[in-house]
Amino acid sequence: MNIVVESKPNCVSTLRVEVPAERVNRERETLTNEFQRHAKVPGYRPGKAPRSLIETRFAKNILEELGTKLLRETLSEAIKEKKLRVLSVTDVDGPNIASDDTLRFEATLITEPDFELPDYSNIPADIVRKPVTEEDTTLFLERLKEPHSTFDPVEGRPVALGDFAVASYAATLDGKPLSEAIPEAPPQVCGKRNAWLLLSDDVLAPGFSAGIAGLDVGGEKTFPLTLPEDFSFEALRGKSLEYAVTLHAINAKNTPQLDDALADKIDPGSTAEDLLKKIRDRLEASADYSFNAEKRQAAINFLSSNVECELPESFVARETRGILQEIVRENQMRGISDDEIQNHQDELIGAAQKGAQERVRTNFLLQRVAEKEKLQASEADLTSLILELAQRYEIPVKKFVTDLKKKGGIDGLREQVLARKALDLLVDKVTVKAVA
Numbered sequence: 455m456n457i458v459v460e461s462k463p464n465c466v467s468t469l470r471v472e473v474p475a476e477r478v479n480r481e482r483e484t485l486t487n488e489f490q491r492h493a494k495v496p497g498y499r500p501g502k503a504p505r506s507l508i509e510t511r512f513a514k515n516i517l518e519e520l521g522t523k524l525l526r527e528t529l530s531e532a533i534k535e536k537k538l539r540v541l542s543v544t545d546v547d548g549p550n551i552a553s554d555d556t557l558r559f560e561a562t563l564i565t566e567p568d569f570e571l572p573d574y575s576n577i578p579a580d581i582v583r584k585p586v587t588e589e590d591t592t593l594f595l596e597r598l599k600e601p602h603s604t605f606d607p608v609e610g611r612p613v614a615l616g617d618f619a620v621a622s623y624a625a626t627l628d629g630k631p632l633s634e635a636i637p638e639a640p641p642q643v644c645g646k647r648n649a650w651l652l653l654s655d656d657v658l659a660p661g662f663s664a665g666i667a668g669l670d671v672g673g674e675k676t677f678p679l680t681l682p683e684d685f686s687f688e689a690l691r692g693k694s695l696e697y698a699v700t701l702h703a704i705n706a707k708n709t710p711q712l713d714d715a716l717a718d719k720i721d722p723g724s725t726a727e728d729l730l731k732k733i734r735d736r737l738e739a740s741a742d743y744s745f746n747a748e749k750r751q752a753a754i755n756f757l758s759s760n761v762e763c764e765l766p767e768s769f770v771a772r773e774t775r776g777i778l779q780e781i782v783r784e785n786q787m788r789g790i791s792d793d794e795i796q797n798h799q800d801e802l803i804g805a806a807q808k809g810a811q812e813r814v815r816t817n818f819l820l821q822r823v824a825e826k827e828k829l830q831a832s833e834a835d836l837t838s839l840i841l842e843l844a845q846r847y848e849i850p851v852k853k854f855v856t857d858l859k860k861k862g863g864i865d866g867l868r869e870q871v872l873a874r875k876a877l878d879l880l881v882d883k884v885t886v887k888a889v890a
Contacts, residue, residue: 457532465541465766467563471532473524475555481524485516521549524557539566541766567763567818571826572756577884579752583745586737594733598720599709608704612668615653619666620703622647625679625695636689643690648702659685662697669701746881753880757819758812765814773810774803781806817873824872827879831871839867 456472486505489512495503509516525546533540541564548559605618613619624645625632633644642649643658653663665677676698685691710716717729724732781802785795795802823829844854858864 455528455531457536459536459538464764465565465567467538467565469532469561469563471528471559473528473557478520478524478551478555478557482516482520485520489516517551521551521557525549525559529561538563540564541566564766564768567765569761569763571819571822572760574756574823574880574883577753577756577880579749579884579886581745581748581752581886584741586734586741590737591730591733594737595712595730596709599712599716602716602719603707603709605705605707608706612670613653613666613701613704615663615667617653618705618707619651619653619701620648620705621651621666621699621701622649623697623699625697627693627695632695639690640687643687665697666699666701669699671701671703674698674700749881749884749886750877752884753877754816758815761819763815765811769814770807770810773814774806777809778802778806817869820873820876821869823876823880827876829872829875829879831868835871836864836867839871
């Protein structure tokens with residue numbers, strides 16, 4: 455059998471196969487004998503019709519079955535002989551049987567990227583596990599205490615930084631209300647009535663709180679404010695606005711001290727000591743999770759930075775569509791309009807394509823590690839992943855499995871299991887800095 459493989463860009467190969475006449479005729483003889491034994495021909499008992507009649511009457515059927523059988527067998531043999539890692543066969547030209555009885559066909563194959571894995575027995579990583587400090591515990595506790603805080607009116611002094619001011623304010627640009635000058639400007643920048651404002655540097659823009667500080671209740675003030683060049687809303691960057699402010703009230707926040715009664719409100723049944731321990735345990739668990747996530751990313755980065763390979767365009771395109779759907783769905787859940795999403799279509803597609811390339815490359819790398827390490831995806835592994843995904847997407851397990859089978863998604867799940875196992879193995883090879 456003559457086999458020629460022509461490699462093309464983006465993991466495409468053309469496979470040309472020529473099957474010698476001896477094999478074609480041998481297979482034709484076998485098929486003809488089968489037809490003679492089983493074919494029903496009027497006037498003859500099965501197996502008694504003359505061979506010449508069988509060859510004439512069933513010539514087309516024999517030829518079709520001959521081509522199909524030899525194509526199936528020799529395609530598989532050629533792929534195995536040339537050690538091709540075939541992902542899919544996208545097109546077949548043939549089979550064609552020539553006048554000299556040789557059979558020829560040409561197939562277009564999508565193959566796995568061609569690369570060698572680096573030595574991953576020791577993966578250096580410039581990361582450390584962030585220690586949990588008393589400051590971390592205090593900050594977390596303050597967030598838990600926040601809903602239990604009270605606000606008391608402040609009298610007899612002007613408003614100061616750190617106070618909660620109740621104020622009405624409005625911005626103008628070149629003498630026109632900002633909402634008219636730039637209609638798409640954010641409402642909180644244009645102005646609000648009876649707004650609660652924590653006077654700090656990050657309210658609206660630097661300088662806004664300082665412009666209000668020192669004002670008495672009932673007082674009014676007008677002051678200029680130039681927005682920074684890196685302001686979050688691009689159309690307002692560097693603009694010089696003028697704000698008119700009326701202060702209605704001043705409030706000071708009183709955060710309660712931690713005691714057993716407050717601990718019980720925050721976490722029923724807990725004492726203050728219990729709550730602090732739970733906070734510490736949660737922060738330690740979070741630090742472990744973040745540290746392990748960094749190790750996993752370090753392992754992936756190590757492989758990616760040491761392997762250069764092409765990727766099959768069809769796989770990247772399919773992954774790009776999936777990521778783009780994720781991005782659009784996420785933005786819609788955040789309340790971003792379809793028009794706004796459409797305005798940033800090119801940016802979204804670019805981000806999706808980049809993410810797709812990284813995902814596809816990472817998956818090929820991890821699958822190769824799984825193959826090298828002879829990792830297996832057991833039925834228990836698949837069941838566990840199915841339960842996890844069904845719960846995540848809030849789909850009944852039975853329906854989730856049925857949909858998977860309809861779409862042929864079981865192999866995809868098996869790949870996910872192998873990728874996870876391969877990544878877990880790599881994480882154990884990561885060497886990190888010791889915590890100072």
